[in-house]
Amino acid sequence: MEITIERLGHLGDGLAAGPIFVDRALPGEVVSGDLVGDRLENVRVIEPSEHRIAASCGAFKRCGGCSLHHVHPDFVADWKQAVVVRALAAQGIMIEVQAIHTSQENSRRRAKLSGRRTKKGATVGFFGKASDTIQTIEPCKVLSPEIMAVIPALEAFTVQFGSRKGPLGFWVLSTDTGIDVSVEGMEHQAEADLGPFAEWAGSNGISRLSVDNETICQHQAPQLTFGKVKVAPPPRAFTQATPQGEQALQEAVGRALAGADKVVDLFSGAGTLGLPLAEVATLHCMENDLGLLEALAHGVRHTQGIKKVTTSARDLYRNPIDHTDLIKFNAAIIDPPRAGAEQQVRQLAQSNLRDIAMVSCNPVTFARDANILCAGGYGLKWVEAVDQFRWSPHIEIVAHFSKA
Known part of the structure; x- marks a missing residue:
């Protein structure tokens, strides 16, 4: 079917009469696709909006972290x-x-990342849109360089301490005194020796490492001013x-x-x-x-x-x-x-x-x-x-x- 997008919904989806929700469509665009419930799937843009631009992030189509990379910044503002x-x-x-x-590109100082062990190692990133698949986010236009720099260490942590049965969650904060990391999904390590966790944090320059709300080690207090x-x-x-x-x-x-x-x-x-x-x-x-x-x-x-x-x-x-x-x-x-x-x-x-x-x-x-x-x-x-x-x-x- 072919429809015209009337406006953006509060989550950034295009909305047509019905309402019909169209992922990553813009007001005034004519699009076609298959109607599944109240959503248009397999979308093809027939008449693009003047405000549509090429996404500046290579991960945009697969990552669920952002929804408006395809829109001119002036229109978004x-x-x-x-x-x-x-x-x-x-x-x-x-x-x-x-x-x-x-805020400028690559300025986000906090993020909730997910990590999953794989046959070849581990993947750390954001979940894909409406998906339980973790997508790598290199390059990322959102996260600060300090957070991006610690992702390889989080991958190593996932390989060493993660479980194949479920993902880990990493709450990462870049502070004035370094990176603060809190991990969730570690129930399988409840009886484990905490020494290797502290060694990982020390060798990777992590200011503080906690599991859930329990601080495992603190090499330097994370500070904000x-x-x-x-x-x-x-x-x-x-x-x-x-x-x-x-x-x-x-x-x-x-x-x-x-x-x-x-x-x-x-x-x-x-x-x-x-x-x-x-x-x-x-x-x-x-x-x-x-x-x-x-x-x-x-x-x-x-x-x-x-x-x-x-x-x-x-x-x-x-x-x-x-x-x-x-x-x-x-x-x-x-x-x-x-x-x-x-x-x-x-x-x-x-x-x-x-x-x-x-x-x-x-x-x-x-x-x-x-x-x-x-x-x-x-x-x-x-x-x-x-x-x-x-x-x-x-x-x-x-x-x-x-x-x-």
Whole structure:
């Protein structure tokens, strides 16, 4: 059958009337193929879009790590900004995205890779799209050179310690002090001597090696720097995907809260967004993950030249901080997971905080929460988009809300 693509879906697939989903098709394209359920298979592009380009990555057709290598970057930037604008408009908020910050090639500093033993050795990479086959990713346009450089060592680890019955998972983070690796899928090695694991890490320059959440060895604490504070995150801790994306978020939060001297950081994580403000403002960080809070507090204790930073463990979903307890602050940062933070935002809306910097990785829940703040008397001053996940449909948002 032959169809015309109307728009991109939220996962980057082309959408035609029906809806019919077409992998890696673009708006305006005429394509043909075989309809299987609601998907067009064996796709052939009859009339290509002017925005279609040759993929710059040789692994694009087989790797499931990216979905938009075939699209001109300007189109992707415009599309991502439009997604945010449409989400806000659906809540009755009319505003343009004033900037988009796109991370450069080969800047991704964290990745979840998979490894599987083979008859000839091992394969380490990403799973193919809708597949359980691990695809090699050399060359890769996404991952940092530091992560790419450690893949041969991960292959050697898989050969030596992996099982033919199932894959290994490698959580890899490139830090200021080296590569941090956490491994999953090692149940078959539960009773094994840990010495060879430590030897592998030492011989391959791995700063820290852990299996699941248990640290096997640490030759040097993996560190990330937020403002003046050096933080050693726990294994598999959430971090921003790229240094450029992290900097864009930090700078936007700093602009939103300029002049604030008493800041509460909600869903603070390890202090990525809040700690850069500690040079000019007191900071109270709230987070449910004790490991992240301990890492944050440890870094603060060993840092001079910053204001007072305190922490408290709190599940802000089940137990949001009440608006009456926010009176001691004049500004807030809120950076919730994809589900947003509806109940906590309702308390913020009732507060008298002067400024709120909201960060989100989900345009739909961001727009919902933005509407709550606006209904509570806050004005949405500006919105920016941050694209840390190049060649994917993922979008992050940072916005400034203010109440006179």
